Amino acid sequence: MKSIVIKCGGSVMEELGDAFFDSLLELKKEEYQIVFVHGGGPQINSMLELFNIPHEFVNGLRKTTPEVLEVAEMVLSGQSNRKLTSMIELHGLRGFGVNGSDAGLLKAEFINQDELGLVGEITAVNQSVLEMLFNEDLVPVITPIAAAEGGMKLNINADYAAAAVANAIKAEHCIFVTDVKGIFIDGNLSLQLDADEIEQHINDKKITGGMIPKVTSALNLISKGLNSVMIVSGKEKFYEEGIWNGTNISAKKEVLT
Numbered sequence: 001m002k003s004i005v006i007k008c009g010g011s012v013m014e015e016l017g018d019a020f021f022d023s024l025l026e027l028k029k030e031e032y033q034i035v036f037v038h039g040g041g042p043q044i045n046s047m048l049e050l051f052n053i054p055h056e057f058v059n060g061l062r063k064t065t066p067e068v069l070e071v072a073e074m075v076l077s078g079q080s081n082r083k084l085t086s087m088i089e090l091h092g093l094r095g096f097g098v099n100g101s102d103a104g105l106l107k108a109e110f111i112n113q114d115e116l117g118l119v120g121e122i123t124a125v126n127q128s129v130l131e132m133l134f135n136e137d138l139v140p141v142i143t144p145i146a147a148a149e150g151g152m153k154l155n156i157n158a159d160y161a162a163a164a165v166a167n168a169i170k171a172e173h174c175i176f177v178t179d180v181k182g183i184f185i186d187g188n189l190s191l192q193l194d195a196d197e198i199e200q201h202i203n204d205k206k207i208t209g210g211m212i213p214k215v216t217s218a219l220n221l222i223s224k225g226l227n228s229v230m231i232v233s234g235k236e237k238f239y240e241e242g243i244w245n246g247t248n249i250s251a252k253k254e255v256l257t
């Protein structure tokens with residue numbers, strides 16, 4: 001069975017349109033098993049501001065106190081997951097929302113508790129939960145909250161969560177859906193970038209902020225043998241008749257002859 005992991009960022013969640021879902025249905029027709037992992041960073045920020053809870057990011061990861069975790073889970077699981085799962089359902093697929101901490105789907109350990117608080121990295125993915133959903137032709141929609149030892153929950157960056165799922169199920173593709181068409185360098189969309197170029201662009205501060213966890217995850221996946229990783233926009237068709245629109249991340253750039 002071939003599968004595809006689609007990470008949908010909070011930046012674009014409210015703007016997903018028919019074009020995005022047309023691409024999704026095309027992939028479904030090609031018999032890909034689809035798995036969603038979603039974010040919701042901007043929505044968590046808004047809710048924290050509403051509650052007057054200070055928020056802070058360290059290297060692109062949210063510093064997560066117990067209070068922040070409660071709001072993050074409420075927004076991710078209660079709002080972002082619900083919205084995305086409903087939209088998937090409305091567009092003809094059968095979405096099934098699941099929190100990463102349910103049934104040990106995502107297991108994690110602390111990254112650096114002193115610096116980041118309740119933030120984790122995924123150590124294991126319980127594939128039997130996903131297989132059960134695949135067997136029922138359901139599309140899992142996973143919230144990036146994971147279970148740690150002792151029943152504690154940890155907040156996971158959604159890009160990292162998507163990469164961990166793609167790696168675990170040996171997906172053919174991992175697609176990072178965001179609010180831009182792909183990676184822009186000096187104002188131009190890059191159709192393909194390799195590991196060396198990405199490292200250079202990060203050093204030169206041409207790839208910054210929320211794009212860094214995406215490219216880091218992408219390179220990690222490529223190094224583990226995943227077939228293709230793309231950064232695409234959720235505002236348009238990202239796949240049509242075998243053609244991907246966006247930035248392809250590769251280990252080494254193909255030399256076109």
Ligand SMILES: Nc1ncnc2c1ncn2[C@@H]1O[C@H](COP(=O)(O)OP(=O)(O)O)[C@@H](O)[C@H]1O
Pocket residue numbers: 008009010011012039040041042177178179180182183184185206207208209210211212
């Ligand atoms: N070189 C780049 N090309 C395109 N976007 C970039 C680049 N460097 C940083 N970004 C930023 O990354 C953002 C996407 O990441 P993020 O806001 O975390 O989205 P998401 O919620 O989809 O994960 C873009 O909106 C853009 O502001």
Ligand SMILES: CC(=O)N[C@@H](CCC(=O)OP(=O)(O)O)C(=O)O
Pocket residue numbers: 008009010011038039040041042044060061062072119120144155156157158159210
């Ligand atoms: C640890 C950490 O940073 N977790 C993220 C989880 C959501 C996320 O990653 O959402 P986007 O994909 O929309 O950025 C957060 O709390 O914002």
